[in-house]
Amino acid sequence: MKKVISVVLMTMMLLSLGVTAFARKTSVPITFYKEGKGRFIYENNIESIRREDLSDKSNPQPKYIMKNKSLKPGKFSVFITNLNATGIKDESGKITEPGFDIEMDALFETDSYAKVKITALGFEVPEINTIYSNSQQEEYEETWSCMNAWADYLDMPIYQKDNFRRYMNIGFTEKEFSITNESRQWLSEFIDNYKTVPYLKPVNILLDFEVVSGVVDFNICALKSTGVLKDRSNHDYSAPEQPFTRDRQYKGIADTLPKVTAKIEYDVDYSDKDGDLVDMMVYNQYRRAGQRTEKWVTNLNPQNDPWSKEICAESDMIVLKLYDDEKLDMYGTGVGDLQKDRLWYFDVYHADNTEMGDDITGKEAKKYEPNQKLDRYTDNYLRACNLGNYGVRVCYDLIISNGTRETRYFDYIQETGANNIVLVYDEKGNPMTDYAICKGNKPSGALDVMASIELPAGKKTRFTIETILPANNNGGTLNSFRISKQQTYAGPEYDSPYEMAKGRLKWTGEEYYKFEKDKLYFSKDGKEYTEKTLSQSAKDIFGIEGNNYKIVNTDSGYMAKWGEYDGAPAYFQAALDFYSKIYMFDEEFNLKDEVAFPKFPTRMSFSDGIYYVTAGDEYYSTGGMKWLKLNTLNPPKKANGLSLTSTKYGYYFIKSDEMDFTKLDFEDKMPKYVMASADIFYYTDKEKIYVSKTGQYWDEIDAGEDILTIDIIGNEFVINGYKNIPVPQNIKEDVIIKLNHEIPVSKERPYLKNGKLMIDARKLFEKSDIGYKIEEDKLVFTKMYDEVIVSLKEKKAYKNGEEIAINEIPDVKDGRFCLPFDFLTEAFGYEVKWQQNEKIVEFKTN
Numbered sequence: 001m002k003k004v005i006s007v008v009l010m011t012m013m014l015l016s017l018g019v020t021a022f023a024r025k026t027s028v029p030i031t032f033y034k035e036g037k038g039r040f041i042y043e044n045n046i047e048s049i050r051r052e053d054l055s056d057k058s059n060p061q062p063k064y065i066m067k068n069k070s071l072k073p074g075k076f077s078v079f080i081t082n083l084n085a086t087g088i089k090d091e092s093g094k095i096t097e098p099g100f101d102i103e104m105d106a107l108f109e110t111d112s113y114a115k116v117k118i119t120a121l122g123f124e125v126p127e128i129n130t131i132y133s134n135s136q137q138e139e140y141e142e143t144w145s146c147m148n149a150w151a152d153y154l155d156m157p158i159y160q161k162d163n164f165r166r167y168m169n170i171g172f173t174e175k176e177f178s179i180t181n182e183s184r185q186w187l188s189e190f191i192d193n194y195k196t197v198p199y200l201k202p203v204n205i206l207l208d209f210e211v212v213s214g215v216v217d218f219n220i221c222a223l224k225s226t227g228v229l230k231d232r233s234n235h236d237y238s239a240p241e242q243p244f245t246r247d248r249q250y251k252g253i254a255d256t257l258p259k260v261t262a263k264i265e266y267d268v269d270y271s272d273k274d275g276d277l278v279d280m281m282v283y284n285q286y287r288r289a290g291q292r293t294e295k296w297v298t299n300l301n302p303q304n305d306p307w308s309k310e311i312c313a314e315s316d317m318i319v320l321k322l323y324d325d326e327k328l329d330m331y332g333t334g335v336g337d338l339q340k341d342r343l344w345y346f347d348v349y350h351a352d353n354t355e356m357g358d359d360i361t362g363k364e365a366k367k368y369e370p371n372q373k374l375d376r377y378t379d380n381y382l383r384a385c386n387l388g389n390y391g392v393r394v395c396y397d398l399i400i401s402n403g404t405r406e407t408r409y410f411d412y413i414q415e416t417g418a419n420n421i422v423l424v425y426d427e428k429g430n431p432m433t434d435y436a437i438c439k440g441n442k443p444s445g446a447l448d449v450m451a452s453i454e455l456p457a458g459k460k461t462r463f464t465i466e467t468i469l470p471a472n473n474n475g476g477t478l479n480s481f482r483i484s485k486q487q488t489y490a491g492p493e494y495d496s497p498y499e500m501a502k503g504r505l506k507w508t509g510e511e512y513y514k515f516e517k518d519k520l521y522f523s524k525d526g527k528e529y530t531e532k533t534l535s536q537s538a539k540d541i542f543g544i545e546g547n548n549y550k551i552v553n554t555d556s557g558y559m560a561k562w563g564e565y566d567g568a569p570a571y572f573q574a575a576l577d578f579y580s581k582i583y584m585f586d587e588e589f590n591l592k593d594e595v596a597f598p599k600f601p602t603r604m605s606f607s608d609g610i611y612y613v614t615a616g617d618e619y620y621s622t623g624g625m626k627w628l629k630l631n632t633l634n635p636p637k638k639a640n641g642l643s644l645t646s647t648k649y650g651y652y653f654i655k656s657d658e659m660d661f662t663k664l665d666f667e668d669k670m671p672k673y674v675m676a677s678a679d680i681f682y683y684t685d686k687e688k689i690y691v692s693k694t695g696q697y698w699d700e701i702d703a704g705e706d707i708l709t710i711d712i713i714g715n716e717f718v719i720n721g722y723k724n725i726p727v728p729q730n731i732k733e734d735v736i737i738k739l740n741h742e743i744p745v746s747k748e749r750p751y752l753k754n755g756k757l758m759i760d761a762r763k764l765f766e767k768s769d770i771g772y773k774i775e776e777d778k779l780v781f782t783k784m785y786d787e788v789i790v791s792l793k794e795k796k797a798y799k800n801g802e803e804i805a806i807n808e809i810p811d812v813k814d815g816r817f818c819l820p821f822d823f824l825t826e827a828f829g830y831e832v833k834w835q836q837n838e839k840i841v842e843f844k845t846n
Contacts, residue, residue, distance in 0.1 A: 028266055039076050042252055059224075063241065105188045107185070108218060116179065126201065156423075159492035188230050250320055259393040272483040282312065282314075295415070327342055400455055412451040419438055422436065557584070567602075582604060637681065667746050734749055753808055769845075772817070
């Protein structure tokens with residue numbers, strides 16, 4: 001999970017160290033102090049879980065990943081992060097057999113009686129999301145920083161800085177339970193969004209709990225999935241603990257909650273120019289007398305980074321300890337028992353060596369010592385512990401006095417590619433915004449202002465800045481404080497590619513589906529499911545991992561593909577050969593064909609007799625056998641007998657049984673993206689749902705909260721998994737007006753007036769080269785040699801001076817005019833073809 005600091009960041013740090021002029025003020029000391037008040041359980045070893053690390057009977061020698069025994073009353077915080085690496089490789093490292101789904105969990109046990117309270121909880125296995133940029137659909141892998149887990153754990157939304165991505169908390173209510181020597185409690189029972197961890201995917205669990213009374217064991221494990229979620233029937237409760245394995249990741253317990261704080265005071269005066277960085281003084285084992293610098297590094301062990309050790313804060317790093325009897329067997333035969341230690345120390349002073357090949361002392365084998373104490377005068381790069389302080393809240397408690405007569409701003413700057421989380425609290429400890437900010441995964445050394453705090457003139461301002469390094473990011477954050485005259489925006493950005501709301505339920509295009517073990521179930525309403533019998537060939541393909549597959553209805557059956565790698569196939573390149581096929585089934589799930597594409601297929605759909613697949617390029621086929629490249633269209637969505645699609649250039653097209661794909665020319669706002677059920681098209685935008693029968697005009701529904709997930713179950717939208725909103729039953733089915741080869745969608749939708757269909761004709765006329773003029777009491781239209789005058793006072797109209805019939809008075813508003821539909825043919829000579837069943841009117845100009 002952790003890597004050493006980047007070359008880009010090294011260069012920045014060396015420059016900040018060597019060229020700064022320290023003439024303005026006395027440097028501000030920065031020393032972090034541990035929070036205490038509890039203990040921190042950290043598990044990231046072994047990071048990549050193999051078959052031999054599992055705790056169930058599939059492993060001939062089951063093991064717990066980590067055991068935490070005899071936890072007495074007090075508060076505990078837990079950080080668990082691992083990767084599913086259960087595949088089998090040959091000697092060259094090539095995967096010869098793919099892995100399988102696993103489940104990460106933790107078990108509360110006691111020898112007598114204990115009471116436990118869970119106060120915060122977050123869980124995530126990153127999923128695939130979809131964005132639309134100029135109506136072009138793209139899938140992407142959710143960040144492995146696991147921001148959804150952090151939003152739940154912090155019980156606060158997290159918005160990515162300068163980006164559309166947002167992570168909403170699902171809400172958590174404290175849970176209190178009792179256990180005895182005859183009853184146990186699995187953590188997964190309290191995780192609402194719990195799921196399996198597919199092969200090569202990561203998982204992150206964040207937890208705060210309190211042992212209220214008694215003594216508790218808290219044991220962490222991984223199990224092979226049985227296909228039934230949370231099934232623990234194969235778990236070996238007597239399994240021993242996996243000893244520490246050197247993979248440059250760690251596990252252990254810290255004698256503090258995961259929070260460190262530096263108290264900082266600074267006086268702003270007129271010597272502080274706009275853009276000046278605040279002079280700081282850091283102290284570490286290499287600079288015990290202090291090092292003056294405008295930039296300092298946190299979340300990094302200075303012994304393991306030769307480029308930044310001079311300006312590392314170091315005091316922010318917590319100490320992890322791990323009790324391990326097997327460590328005693330690693331000492332050389334010449335080391336006395338009194339010199340041996342069962343504890344591993346993962347800190348800024350020790351190496352993580354486990355065997356003679358890792359030795360850094362040059363001692364002979366009989367004097368070998370694991371976890372060697374390091375000499376700071378030697379080069380210990382890649383020998384010292386590879387620490388990042390993951391999950392630790394690094395806090396700056398600031399008191400800033402503005403002694404000038406003008407408002408100033410205090411900026412907190414980070415230079416790192418890590419997706420750090422930043423929160424700001426006022427002097428009372430309340431968040432200053434109702435969301436936290438995350439940096440986003442960026443190139444190494446990327447500079448961002450993560451907070452910009454107003455400093456009123458002549459006043460003292462107290463606030464706290466808190467930053468957290470999440471899982472699967474590089475350690476080493478370059479920090480600085482800046483005094484500015486202008487505030488820098490440090491929030492989200494909404495006018496960028498739009499992320500569509502996800503469905504919690506799986507949808508084939510006609511029905512919902514789910515797998516339980518090796519059985520497939522379908523549902524029309526998302527409530528009542530019926531088993532669908534599978535052929536043996538289908539069972540062989542899906543196994544007990546059917547929920548990792550996508551299934552789509554076709555006119556002759558179904559098509560299916562592996563769906564867990566759609567967001568970032570490059571992450572899983574080594575295993576893609578095992579998952580790269582599209583499977584074609586008949587209606588009884590007999591396998592008809594398997595189709596392989598040059599690249600991994602990330603998307604598939606079926607509409608109007610055409611199969612669509614995205615596999616690097618877009619492909620289509622009329623029979624599922626011969627595939628051709630599709631250069632412009634995204635796969636269509638179908639509802640209400642219509643197919644709606646968008647192009648890669650931001651245009652929408654619609655199709656019916658009698659009308660080929662025709663461009664929708666929106667005069668006003670077009671949809672952000674399109675989803676479909678059997679009867680309606682819909683999309684979401686923040687807290688709003690938009691619904692339409694034809695894709696032209698959209699009715700708005702206010703969900704009352706930011707929409708991250710949306711499903712239609714029965715006659716209701718289900719928002720974010722819990723909020724039910726009725727699907728409107730009276731959605732207007734607007735007439736579709738086609739002009740020549742496109743469909744002008746005017747700002748005003750067609751409507752009835754005294755039983756007459758009224759059309760917003762301005763856009764229609766502009767496309768027909770009909771001039772118009774709105775006067776006080778009449779409309780004047782011209783086309784070549786014809787002039788049409790329409791009264792706004794009475795039902796009268798004239799063409800070239802002769803009266804013609806009009807059955808309703810036009811409406812005029814804000815430069816727009818709506819005319820009776822029948823009048824258009826009479827006055828302007830359009831050829832009209834009316835498809836009554838489909839409510840499509842085709843106009844052709846003469």
